Amino acid sequence: MLNQKKLELAYRRYSKNFVDGIKFEDVEEDYVDSQNEITSIVDLNSVEKDHILLIDLDSISSYYLSKWKEDVLINGENNTEDLKKIMIVVFYQCMGQDLYKIRYPKMNVRYSFKDVIATLIHFTMFGWEKEEQILFDFIVEHFGERLMNVNNWNKHAWFLLELYLQYRNKTIVETQHNLHIAVREQFKEAELEYGLIPEDLDIYTEVLENWTTPQLDEIKTLIDKMSVFHSNLASELGESIEFGDYGYGFYPYEILFLIHVRKKNGLSVPDQFDDLLMNTPEAKMTIGDPETYPEWDPLLRLVDNFYRKNYPGYIPNKHGELFQ
Incomplete structure (x- = not known):
């Protein structure tokens, strides 16, 4: 059963974290330090040090996580620009990591x-089909390897995939059903x-078996169950592995994705929710169909241009x- 008071207290701590906990000026200072480091490596074309570029991402x-939290969670603005930039950075972390799989085979994945x-x-x-396909190909190519370590306990991530x-x-x-079980069995056999x-x-599991139901009341019941599951874990802020983090703990993107794919398939979805989780500013952001690409971060542009110039095998080449 959901402890509503505990959930509300956790949400207050979650909301205040980027005001009282993580100070934006500290995050901005780290960004400026990275700017100096990235600029120096790029200007000198220091290929021998360019793994630092990947670390600086x-x-x-x-930086953009803090900006997104300030805009949406603190100021209540309906702004996805900085969230989009966070996701783009993850994409380029994958693309950059691929460059070092031979040169630094034991380098920590970012x-x-x-x-x-x-x-x-x-x-x-977001409707970014080109970049979506590139990222999916990366996942498939490296699935189960160091660059795409899937030995991971997050149930919602397996659900989303x-x-x-x-x-x-x-x-x-070779499957799109019970993927986690198939992977466990295959990995066990392969040691x-x-x-x-x-x-x-x-x-x-119940959602995956019934997500295409034409019945609105059935999908509403399933979403309510998902919300309770998420909320119970978010209540354990700082302790729960699944949803206990201050980055996305109260951002129900697994539910938003379910709603998205049902809409795309012409299936009905609830038009309102009564619970706390589905009424947070993050949950109520409006995502365009498609979303425009955000303005490039200048440091990320420097890193991408550097890799494109120095590594012909760089995937984006x-x-x-x-992203334009």
């Missing part, structure tokens, strides 16, 4: 399975790490201009 992502899947489904919601596969009629490990992959997806 973290400060760009943190993103998680959850980060990449969240980016994939946001590109889908499977829903995406069904929506786009694609497969991974790959699989222990963190969930054995069940809780409410998400194969696809021309992106």
Whole structure:
């Protein structure tokens, strides 16, 4: 049962974190430090140090996360621009990481399975089909490898990936149903790490079995169950692995994606919700169909141009201009 008081207290802490906890001026200072470092490497064309460019993408992502929180969560503005920039940075973390798989085979990956899947489904919601396909190809090519470590416990990420596969009629490990089970079994046979992959997806299993239902009351019931599942875990802010983080803990993007794919399939969706989670400023952002591309971050542009110039095998070089 959902403890409403506990949920509300957690949401207050979540909302205040980017005011009382993470100070924007500190994040901005890190961004400026990265600006100096990136500019120096690019100006000198220091290929021997260019892995630092990949590391510095973290400060760009943190900068736009703080800006997004300030605009939407704190000021109540309906603004997706900085959220889009966060997702674009994750894309380029993947593209950059691919360059170092031979030169630095043990280099720490700067993103998680959850980060990449969240980016994939946001590109889908934004209508950015070209970039969506490039990212999906990256996921498939490196699935289960160091560059795409899927030994991950986040049930909603597995749900989102499977829903995406069904929506786009694609497969991974030759399936689009019960993906987490198929991957566990395949990895076990191959003696790959699989222990963190969930054995069940809780409410998400029921949703995956019924997400195409034509019955509005049935999908409303399923969304309500998803909201309770998410809210219970978000109530454990700072402790829950699934939704206990201050970045996206109260941003129900797994529900928003479900609503998106139903709309795209011409299926009815609820037009209002009564619970706290689905009425946060983040949940109520308006996402265009399609969304326009945001203005490029100047530091990210420097990094992309540097990699394009120095590495012919850099994935974006194969696809021309992106995000425009």
